Amino acid sequence: MSGLPAEIGQEPAPQPVGNDPRPVIGGVGTEMMVHGARCVACGYTLAYSRPRCPVCGGRLESALYGPGGSVWACTTVRIAISHIQPPYGLAYVDLDSGPRVLAHFDPAGSGSVRVGSSVRLAGLTPDGNPLIEAVG
């Protein structure tokens, strides 16, 4: 059901918290989805709300993306960054028919997260970062 307008979702879209710039992720039915946007003119997909389409200037409508995707690139960070304690996995995930999002994964988790791996959105880390897990 990726890409359906938000109003078709079964629950109200979660709202960004304060000035938090990260993608908004919430449950839709039993799945975790990114509450993003899509350009009505050119079809460009975004994980964020924006004033207008950055590609063509067209009007954006709400759209849901996920939960599935594939890993475009990934790393495990071994040093503390800000308040995030190492090790933590970071992956660029191309959501099915949707945008590329940065997500966390557990480097010690079950299943392999490598370039090309199939993954799914699993929710948020305790710090509020998008979290993925390997599929299969």
Next chain:
Amino acid sequence: MNAFVYGVGSSNFGKQPEIRVEDLAARAILEALSAAEVDTVEAVYVGTVFGPPGLSQRVLQRVGITRVPVLTIENTCASSTTAFHEAVTAVDAGRWDRALALGLEKMTSVGVGPIEPESSDPEARSGMALPAIYAMSASRYIACFGLTETQLASVSVKNHRQALANPRAQYRAKLSVEDVLSSRMIADPLTLYQCCAISDGAAAAVIGKDRGDRTDVRVRASALRSGGLWDYRSAHVWGFEVTRDTAQTAFEQAALAPQDVDVFEVHDAFTIAEIVATEALGLAPEGRGGELVDSGHTAMGGRQPVNPSGGLLSRGHPVGATGLAQVAEIVWQLSGAAADRQVDGARIGLVETLGGGTAGIDGNGCVVTVLGG
């Protein structure tokens, strides 16, 4: 272009918490003015990222440069190459007869670890520090092009070896591939010796119109652009496209091809960055930049040496000063003044700087400038 580098200068590079940034900058400015054989400039363009408000004027009044326009530019790692580009462009347009470009940074005043990610940026807020940005690219190259960890490490070995001949470099070390790979893992697959360190330093250049002095170094071309949207539509790693496109503009302006360049200073903030940069500059097809290191093509004594100064990895990366440190190195190379690290017969040199840190675009800024000839 009707723009020439009359003279350059720099401080030493490294962690120098005991030296004021004003004194690092004064050394660079006075060396550049002396080399240029001038006392005054009509305008100053300054690149700095972490400098406090008013730093440029505070620095300049100490060396008596006052009552002229001073423009301070932040463009992350490309800040002072952007300052250089703006000074060159203004001189070429006839706005000034002579201008000073200055880059300066005192990173030990900011912190001791990796640069703190900017919390207002969506990816930085998620812990996407700069080593992780480049580690992502490395992971992609390993998976898609078969880049090896040995090839990555070899960039660090090469640049540290080249820095042995640069008395101003931060790290002068004879390292083995094993030394590099066994150093602490920072962000897989990048180990500590594949990451540039924080640094303090300053560099400067005096730029002016043609004054008929054969020792001045001609600016053949200079191009600046910010990155385009970088998203699911791109098949290239972060920073590739903006570097490729900026270089293409510069090469067209210079009426030169990548093969015409004798010596390069490129933005090797991490080992993978030099590999991607050399491909984007046209030295190798995409995905085959590792072979340039394997073959010695980009080493001293090779066909097209890259980073004779030691690069960001070894000379150091005081972010706002780096671009002009690169320019200074190329000017010294083209002037035959690079002493023990001189590239024999260097006539054409190229500087490439890539600034990043803003999620969703292919780089905050990229500058490619072609000098000499």
